Amino acid sequence: MHPSDALRSIPGVGSTLAPLLIGILGHAKRFRNEDHIRGFCGMFPTKNSSGGIDKPGQRLTKSGSDRIKRALYIAADVARKIDPDLAAVYWRLMVNKGHHHKQAICAVxxxxxxxxxxxxxxxxxxxxxxxQGNAITVQEGKRIVLAQFTVPLEVRQSRRNQPMPQSA
Incomplete structure (x- = not known):
């Protein structure tokens, strides 16, 4: 089986992004561990501290391929609508931690x-x-996400930089 066939099984990756990821990442043997591959992709926040205090809400480092970061961003946005575990992460960061959409998607x-x-x-x-760890279908995953991990509209609007225009 080709590696891209297995990658297609990950929600959000699918048949479009799997070949791109294979092309950029290559084989898993290139990477020592998960931290190494995350660093390669540029998915670490920059460190910015003053007086020993870290500032929260850091932007991502400039390292890593822009193509893979964009692909991961798109994949994460789709995956959070299908995978209950990823939806729970997104929901917790948006609702409980006060993150905005981009911060939560980067965590996903x-x-x-x-x-x-x-x-x-x-x-x-x-x-x-x-x-609970039981295998589910994509449709069941979407149903669970919709029922349990929908971010309320008020929370979503309060996290936006620009206020939404009021419809007439």
């Missing part, structure tokens, strides 16, 4: 890289699971 993308690494390393397709 980081977790998605871990899944990509494991699938590349093992060659086994990804199995979508619910919160």
């Amino acid at each position: 993308a980081t977790r998605l890289i871990n899944r990509i690494y494991r699938v590349l390393k093992t060659g086994q397709p990804y199995v979508l699971r619910d919160q």
Whole structure:
């Protein structure tokens, strides 16, 4: 089985992004561990501290391919609507931690890289699971996400930089 076939099983990656990821990442043997592949992709926040105090909400480093960062961002946005585990991360960051959409998506993308690494390393397709660890279908995943992890509209609007225009 070609590695891109296993990657296609990861929600958000699919048949479009799998070949791009294979082309950029190559084989899992290139990377020592999950931290190494995340660093290669540029999915680490920059460190900015003054007087020993880290500033929260850091932007991502400039390292890593812009193509892979864009692909991971797109994949993470799709995956959070299908995978209950990723949806829970997104929901927690948006609702409980006060992050805005891009920050939450980048956190989801980081977790998605871990899944990509494991699938590349093992060659086994990804199995979508619910919160209890039971295997589920994509449709069941979407239903769970919609029922349990929908970010309220008020929260979403309060996290935006620009206020939404009021419809007449």
